[in-house]
Amino acid sequence: MKQILWFRRDLRIEDNAILSNAKDEVLPIFIFDKNILDKLPKDDKRVTFIYETVLSLKKQLKEKGLDLAIFYGKPKDIIKNLKDGFDEILCSCDFDDYAKNRDKQIEEFLPMKRFYDSFITHPNEHLKNDGTPYKVFTPYYKSMNMITTSSSIETYKFNESLKKIEFDYETIPSLEDMGFEKVELPEFLTKNVCILMEEFTSKLEEYQENRDFFFKDGTSKLSVHLRFGIVSPKQLFNYYRKYNYSEGFIRELFWREFYNYILYHFPYSQFDNFNGMSIKWNENEDDFIKWCEGNTGVPIIDAAMRHLNETGTMHNRLRMIVCSFLTKNLFIDWKKGEGYFALKLLDYECSSNVGSWQWGASTGADAAPYFRVFNPYTQSLKFDKDGIFIKSVIKDFESLSPRLFHIENGVQSNLFVDYPKSMVDISLSRKMAIDRFKEAKNV
Template sequence: MPSVPVAIVWFRRDLRLKDNAALYHALKSGLPVIPVFIFDSNILDQLEDKKDRRVEFIYRALEEMQERLVSLNSTLDVRYGEPVAVFRELLKTYHIQQVFTNHDYESYALHRDNEVAQLLVEYGAGFQHFKDQVIFEKDEVLKDDGKPYCVFTPYSRKWKATLQPFYLKAYPTEKYLGRFYQQATKEIPSLVSMGFEAGGLPFPAKSLNTELARKYSVQRDFPAIEGTSKLGVHLRFGTISIRQLAVKAKDLNETFLNELIWRDFYHMILWHFPHVGLGKAFRPEYDSIRWRNNEMEFEAWCSGKTGYPIVDAGMRELNATGFMHNRVRMIVASFLTKHLLIDWRWGEAYFAAKLLDYDFAANNGGWQWASGSGCDAAPYFRIFNPYLQTKKFDPDGRYIKKWVPELDSFDYPAPIVDHEFARKRCLEVYAAALKK
């Protein structure tokens, strides 16, 4: 073990060297800094798709970081395994005095970080963590009575009233990049060595299209238009800074800024109401719904063969690209939970497996909103009519024709359920559960 004490900066959802809270504090600590990333086998081993593009995205982001670090005569130390086991090895390799990392709010992440922190205490090392992936977290935006908000609109008003310029100020990490620990380049484990392979498809650009952002409020609901930023994957893995994006959004379009505030809102909900992270409905009474959970109908929904063109287009887009337009996400989620009466948790899990920009807090919040069980949710009697949604948001059928080319042929299936019948059935089932 080298005798020189060092600081570890543990990258997770923050794969960038610019404007990174934990990295900034590590570089300012006075200790030589070793950047570490762990491909967590507890997570990767559960992924069935060995061409999972999220793993490839992480890998490409690490390569980009590595290129910059090598130019500074330093290197990423990237390892594969269970985090506690990896840190046991790191403690044998380096004289670790402090570990710096950024907050992660998900249930597994909290458990993982507690285990690592306890291990570090045994070795006399510190564990410091910082806010980085949101603007406001935990108790920073509360109602006047000190309770958390459960409705978005008043939360967003308080969020904006609380915002001061320093909350959006970038961490000047680039001033201190000479403070990395100097060592020979370490090779990043290959995707193949971890059981994965590259798909080769391009990823969304990580720069915000200014013109798109200006028109966001009028274009965002139309899936045939390139009217959304597709920056979700970059926010999810931290290849861009939420602070820098919020600065731009604040000047360009309030509706776009509100989308960033929704991220903070759902992370706040997860923090204050941890039962939503454990498979429970935000509103407990909704756990009494008697879901039909027909597996054949679920498979038809997953594969985009329900006979409802807007639903099928969305599911096929998701399966092919890992992306689905936000308006269509609401339509397909409403259809699964209310037309088919399939438990929202089934849909939540499917999106978790497929979405390139999958984020637990936002995904859970969106699914509970669609099913009526969440905070600030659509009331259970609000049931999207897929035909009216199509008429309003894909009036010329451009989006549908792209993903459902066989629409006008005998190959396209008949509707899996009649809309009016499904609506009536849903109202009856929900009402019966919520009367209890």
């Protein structure tokens, strides 16, 4: 038996399904996918992070008597050139549209054995009594009570008997070869994932209280590592489950499960409104560009977007606020916002991003009701009263009284600050959005 072990979003040694289920002789590989990379800017932080992670994985595999062959190109071409002499490919599952089409092409050359270790449960394992999938999170979450209340979840064990196939493991494409430049990473991405997990332990007890305050350092900083599989969701569950106050964090892990579950059972929702609603969106490209650049005239929106553009990160509460503003106040299609986040977010994950955007736009599964429109000024007052986050991003505001941030066009009343007037009247645009949603629902 000769197998190709294709690492994709499982860049780890522990709790790795393909390293557990592989047999006999193996060729571990990683492919820097040209189809994906060609769409990214040359200074994309994710590419530097993945590159360094892949080199680290290679080192870890060598310590286990294996190695990692690293390629750059189109997966179809690479597998076609490798296929002779191999029986099958082992890999982890992916359910987004590109991944499914990619794997369909690969199976023309070699059979693929897929394993499910990027998530805790397979979407087919938890259905309603009538055999149909859940569409609402709470009953879905309750259906997994035996898992969520367990003390631990069984993880995969490394198969120590694997033999490395002789191959050219030393030829490694550089970032420059792939058209990218090495960039400086945020501090949290330079830390070992075990250190991040330990650091979050001290925040866990107050997680539920602090997680909405985007000026506080209250989140886990583990989403990027989870996205690329440096740590598995089962490992996180087992690590934090022993703490009595871990319920809030565990529930967030299962929101991630839920959005993947929705994408699996309703794949059309990646591109269309989950609820089938037909909406005539605002097509004004200038409005969208102002939102992207953080030039809307609303301090919390602009600070959030500028921070995203600079760092590739955005707090979950801020994601909800900027989503509501784009889809409800500007009435721009959620798919445009989702696409922009896909380009910018370090932790971009298709299922979670699509699910969250459809939630905020009131078009998705278990979504916010259409009449729920976040008031950005109320949100900034409640979660950043002293303007700590806003001032940290928009330096021109450092000397301003924070109360101006929470008043519509309040900053603009200061003659010494050059800041554009708010693009829309919050109350009027909210009313117009609700009327349009009512019309769409009744058509």
